[in-house]
Amino acid sequence: MKSLKQLLILGLSSLINLYYSLFKKDYYNRHHLEITLENERFQLNWYHHDEYVSYKEAELSRLQKDLEPNDFIYLALREARQCNFIIFDCGDDKRFVQFWLGDDDLMVSWPLMKRKNKLDKYVYPMLGVLNELDITQRPTKVGGLFKTKYQFYELKQEEGFEDYQIHFANNYDEASLFVSKIFTDVFGQDLKKLQFKLG
Numbered sequence: 440m441k442s443l444k445q446l447l448i449l450g451l452s453s454l455i456n457l458y459y460s461l462f463k464k465d466y467y468n469r470h471h472l473e474i475t476l477e478n479e480r481f482q483l484n485w486y487h488h489d490e491y492v493s494y495k496e497a498e499l500s501r502l503q504k505d506l507e508p509n510d511f512i513y514l515a516l517r518e519a520r521q522c523n524f525i526i527f528d529c530g531d532d533k534r535f536v537q538f539w540l541g542d543d544d545l546m547v548s549w550p551l552m553k554r555k556n557k558l559d560k561y562v563y564p565m566l567g568v569l570n571e572l573d574i575t576q577r578p579t580k581v582g583g584l585f586k587t588k589y590q591f592y593e594l595k596q597e598e599g600f601e602d603y604q605i606h607f608a609n610n611y612d613e614a615s616l617f618v619s620k621i622f623t624d625v626f627g628q629d630l631k632k633l634q635f636k637l638g
Contacts, residue, residue, distance in 0.1 A: 448481045471575060476638050492637045499635065508630035516545065519637055526636045527618055529628035533557035542559070543589065545614045548604035562603070564625040565570040569605065572613055581608045 452474050473484040473491070486494060499518060503511050512527065519525040520540050528535040534557055539546045551559050569575070569592055578589035588608035595602045607614040622628045 442479075445476075445479055448476055448479070451577070452481060453478055457541045465623055488523075491503040495519060495522065496635075496637050499637075503635075505634075508633050509619050510616065510624045511633065513611055515635055516540075516611050516614055522637045524638045527637075529622055529626070529630065530634060530635050531626075531628070534561075534626045534628070538614070543609045545607040545609065545611070547593050547603075547607070547614075547617070549605065551601040551603070552599065561621075561625050565603070565621065568617060569626060572617060574613070575607065576606075578606075614618040 472488060473494075474530060475482045475484070482534050495518060499511075499515050502514060506514065515525060515527075516538065519538075520543060522540055524537060526535050526537045537548050539548055545594070549562070549565060551562065551576050573579075574590055574592060576591060576593060578591040581588050590606055590608050590610060590613070592605040594602055596602055605617070607617070621628060622630055622633070
């Protein structure tokens with residue numbers, strides 16, 4: 440059973456996190472507040488973005504050794520939510536899944552160039568995975584009472600460039616399942632070789 444001191448520290452930590460999360464991520468300020476509780480000690484750390492990315496990559500690399508790949512993907516997406524992006528690959532940087540992160544929203548970018556890139560031939564299998572997950576071009580409302588979010592995908596087209604943008608809202612379960620299925624079912628790769636990069 441937790442002591443009164445631990446409960447007070449957790450309560451204070453939660454209040455500070457709640458207060459901080461009310462502010463939208465500022466890509467120009469690029470500073471991060473990290474609140475932790477270790478050995479009944481409350482710690483506040485303030486990082487510049489580049490320091491924060493290095494800190495998070497080291498922390499996730501350490502945790503990855505002890506987790507199954509599916510559990511690690513879920514954890515990495517949650518832990519990286521204050522970063523700008525996370526990219527997963529299995530040792531082949533031409534076949535990857537990139538999430539843009541912001542304000543507790545997960546969005547996969549599936550870029551296609553007019554001059555073919557390696558992701559072109561996987562478009563239909565990727566759309567098949569989305570169909571399995573019941574993610575369509577028609578937005579589906581997800582999330583809580585106070586902040587409405589939608590899950591869907593759309594195709595953005597510019598000259599020489601197409602980009603499937605897949606919006607998972609804050610559904611970490613489906614986003615991590617998507618990553619697993621893309622690497623195992625679509626790319627035919629071994630999740631035990633999973634790598635990641637934050638930015």
